[in-house]
Structures are given as structure tokens and as C-alpha cells.
Amino acid sequence: MKPVPFREVLEKKDFIVTVEVAPQKGTNTGKAISHINLLKDRVDALNVTDNQSSVMRYPSVGMCLLIKENGGEPVMQATCRDKNRLAIQADLLFASSRGINNVLCLTGDAIDVGDHTQAKPVFELDSVQLINLVNTLNSGKDMAGNELNGKTDFCIGASATPSSDPVEPQLLKFRKKVHQGISFVQTQAVYDIDELKRFIEYARKLDGGMKILAGIVPVISARMAEYMNANVPGIFVPDTLITELKNTPKGEGIKKGIEIAARFIRQIKDEKVCDGVHIMFIGREERIPEILEASGLWA
Secondary structure, eight states: OOOOOHHHHHHHOSSEEEEEEOOOSSSOOHHHHHHHHHHTTTSSEEEEOSSGGGOOOSOHHHHHHHHHHTTOOEEEEEESSSOOHHHHHHHHHHHHHTTOOEEEEEOOOOGGGSSOTTSOOOOSSOHHHHHHHHHHHHTTBOTTSOBOSSOOOOEEEEEEOTTOSSOHHHHHHHHHHHHHOOSEEEEEEOOOHHHHHHHHHHHHHHOTTOEEEEEEOOOOOHHHHHHHHHHSTTOOOOHHHHHHHHTSOTTOHHHHHHHHHHHHHHHHHHTTOSSEEEEEOTTOGGGHHHHHHHTTSOO
């Protein structure tokens, strides 16, 4: 069955579900294809990371093509870390010509957190400028003002960090993203429903029609939660969840993480907090169906 275009899903569906899938490090696409086939009919779109955490992997556009070939709906991530405006525009033209019509615009992680620390970062643009670039291609011109022989038609998304501390700089940048023109937002991981609600209230004032998907990252141990709080900017796992994880029997961490994620998803859906969820269980994509089932999103 042909997948529903993500733009149409955004317009018509009450509760949207996307998942993040990470390309492999190498040419063997077998596991990636198995994840695609496992998830493509259970969710509305598969979001493909772009050298996430500055770790070199198979390209986002390549895996998006695999998703298309296997009957799924891809969202390509595009970052500004590795390429200048020439290369980014060329990649986007290629993607559009192959039927990849959704793009999530990101600035990108710092080089020094990855596995190629001697690489030269580019960052000629940031995510706000990248959104402008994509809208320019959609209008039929390149960034130099030249007419394109065939324009793009991307549905454009951006990220947001509701738990950032301080949150004001993030909200300022998010406002700029909205003003450049986006259709959907996938937030970074959120664990506090009140923080999420405050962000949603702010976002709705900027654009009432924009679709917002809450980022869901299962936490599988108290140690993981404490590490994230101490080392990952924009992430805050409340003490109540850390205590719950500490009281989890040994060997039951993944099961508990799935339970907590599903509980949070049900609350978001039942209380109509936002328009959907974006599930990120990188390295454990095969466990995502358990989250969908436990949260009632897939029977």
C-alpha cells in the first residue's frame, strides 16, 4: 500500500506518530531495511538522522531512498555542520528529484562529540538560515537568486528544546524558525509534561496551525537519566522518574523505560497536549513496536 504523504498526514490526522531511525556505519543495509519494514506500516513517517552526534554513518538521503524503495514515508534530516550552501542545495535537489519531500532542518552537533574529531566543521549556515534556504528552493530559485529548472516541494520541519535551561534563548531561536516558515516541529526529548505544555502554549501563539510532535526517548536506567541531566543540554529527567528507575529490578530497565515512555505518550494523547509524538529509541528500533502497543497507538 502506498504511504500517505506526510504533508497530508499533518493536515488530516488528529494524532501523528513518527520514529527516528539511524543509518548503519557501513554499506550493509540489511538491518536498516529490517527496521524500515518493521515500522513503516505502524507510523506516519520515518525520520533519518544525518551523522547524528557527529558520528560518520550511511547518509540520511541514502536511507531515505531505502525507505521509499520499501514502501515507507521518509523525513530527511539536513544539518549545517558538514556542508556549505552549495553542497546542501545540491543534496536537496537530488532528494526532491527522487521523491523525498520532507526535510527536518537542524544546525548539527559539534564535531568534538563524535568519532572524527579532526574533521573540519563548516556551519556556514544555522538551522534558521537552512529553513530559509529550503523555502527558497521551494519558490523556484537558489540562494544566489538564480531560477531553477524544476523547483522543490519540501514539507519543512524544525526542532525545539522545551526543557532548555535557560529556555529564553531557545524560544527566541524557535520564533525565528517559525517566522521563516515551517509546517511541523519535532521536539528534543521531554520528560516533564508541564514544561511541554508551557512550550506548546508559546508555540501556539506564534502559529496555531503548526503541528508539534513531542520527542520521546525511553530512559532505561537511573544512571542514564542522571548522565543525561548532567551532560546533555536541554534534557531534564525529573527526580520522580529517576527514583522509579532506581527501584526497577535488575535486568528490567528496558522494559521499565518502555513502560514510562508509553505512559507519557498516553498522557499526551489523552490530554491533547500536542499533535503527536516523535519516538527516538536509537540502537533499539526493533523495540519501538512495544512502545506503540503499550501506549495504545498500535493494537
